[in-house]
Amino acid sequence: MVLSLFERTIARRYLLPGRNEAFIALVAGISVGVVMLSVAMLVIVMSVMNGFRAELLDKIVGLNGHAIVQAYGERLDNWEDVLRDARETPGVVSASPLIEKPLMASYNGRIAGVLVRGNTQEDIGNLAPNLVAGNLTELSGGAKNVALGSRLAANMGLRVGDTITLYNPEGRTTPFGTMPRQVGYRVAAIFEVGIYDYDDQFVVMPMRDAQQLLLMGDTVGMIEITTTDADRVEEILEPIRRQLDGRAVVNTWKTINSTLFEALQVERVAMFFALSFMVLVAAFNILSSLVMLVRAKTRDIAIMRTMGATRRSLLKIFVTTGFTVGALGTVAGLVLGFLVLAFRQQIVKVIEVVTGQNLWDPSIRFLSTLPARVDPLEIAGIVALALVLSFLATLYPAFKASSTDPVQVLRYE
Structure with missing residues (x-):
């Protein structure tokens, strides 16, 4: 919509009301503020929800792959053949054997349930970016x-160099019954993935040591698989699922964590729908201010009509005025939203200090820090x-202004 010099001048004049029009200026300012806050809230909430999903997926996939x-x-019998077939399946990036078993652990009188x-x-080398203390190269087969x-180590008071005892209830059989197998292992490294449950339970050891502890011989319990596309994992692994039908089950990240990710998706849609009403309220503010x-400019509109201003010109003037208010609020909202996202962790800490409440308990939120990931397409949609x-x-309001009859307005002037 191209404006003439006359139309631009009048629109600029209406965007900056005079001293006698302070109330109109206040309403217009409120309209800008409401648009700004609504856009900022949408940007912040949707980015945080995206961050939750992306961070959880990245961290879960980093430990468990896209499928198990x-x-x-x-x-898993003949696991070498299964491993080879998995690696040769189109769309599979990597596949590796895995043993995972819940056991009990003790140290210095403290007992905890762990996931070995x-x-x-x-x-094991892939944990290097998450290393907090110690050396992962010391985790070699037979070294114990x-x-x-990190949270498991903190809860049990363990440090690098200490010895943790693991208990396997499936021990050796004696005349007095089955004696649990207990083996001491030196803590060589401490890691922090960023997911509370993992950091609070995981004990990672070489495959050979796990087989000896669990008396599994040369077998493994499962195979983890990473694919080229996490969202198409079922389609990619369908040949493997058919091949192993009756012998093993293929669980994807979607089924393993279905409750969590479905809850996030429902909450994400609900939050977008609810916060969109704030934008609608902001639009009504723009409408009321216009x-x-x-109404305040009825006489001016009538005079402009008598001087030759067309209905189209008046329509363009008031549409431009209102749309500019919305555009200014939108830009300000984007800036505010990105600033809050950039300093989100510091803001959470300040609120915690002021209120005295723990707003980000990792045992409830799963992640150690508040995540955020900006989706350009979502921002464009907002x-x-x-x-x-x-x-x-x-x-x-623009059609109302353009339909003003100058004869009726100026009859008694």
């Missing part, structure tokens, strides 16, 4: 060294929503 091939009875994971040396999650402006509603809010 798990044998019935917790022992037997990994290959390559998978393990790596612990209606007040049209901007489009705000601008379209702002434009629609200008139509009624």
Whole structure:
């Protein structure tokens, strides 16, 4: 919509009301503020929800892959053949054997339930970015060294160099019954993945040591698989699922964590729907401010009509005025939203200090820090929503102004 010099001048004049029009200026300012806050809230909430999903997916996939091939009875026979077939399946990036078993652990009189994971040396090396203390290279087969999650180590008072005792209830059989197998392992490293449950339970050891502890011989419990596309994991692994039908089950990240990710998706949609009403309220603010402006400028509109201003010109002037208010609020909202996202962790800490409440308990939130990930397409959708509603809010006042009859207005002037 191209404006003439006359139309731009009048629109600019109406955007900056004079001293005698302070109330109109206040209403227009409130309209800008409401649009700003609504856009900022949408940007912040949707980015945080996206961050939750992305961070959880990245961290879960980093430890478990996109899918797990798990044998019935917790022992996968001929696992080398299954591993080879999985690696040769189109769309599979990597596949590796895995042992995972819940056990009990003790140290210095403290007892805790742990999840023992037997990994290959390559998978153990992938924990390097999450290393907090110690050295992962010391986790070699037969060395009886393990790596612990940071919260597990803190809860049990363990440090690098200490010895943790693991108990396997399936021990050796004696005339007095089955004696639990207990083995001491030196803590060689401490890691922090960032997911509370993992950091609070995981004990990682080489595959060979896990097989010896669990008396599994040369077998493994499962195979973890990573694919080229996490969202198409079922389609990619369908040949493997058919091949292993009756021998093992293929669980994807979607089924393993279905409750969590479905809850996040429902909450994400609900929050977007609820916060979109704030943008609608902002549009009504723009509409009300324009209606007040049209009523205050009725005489000016009549004079412009008698001087030759067309209905189209008046329509363009008031549409431009209202749309500019919405555009300014949208830009300000984007800036505010990105600033809050950039300093989100510091803001959470300040609120915690002021209120004295723990707003981010990792045991409840799963993640150690507040995540955020900006989706350009979503931001574009939020901007489009705000601008379209702002434009629609200008139509009624603009048509009302353009239909003003100068004869009726100026009859008694």
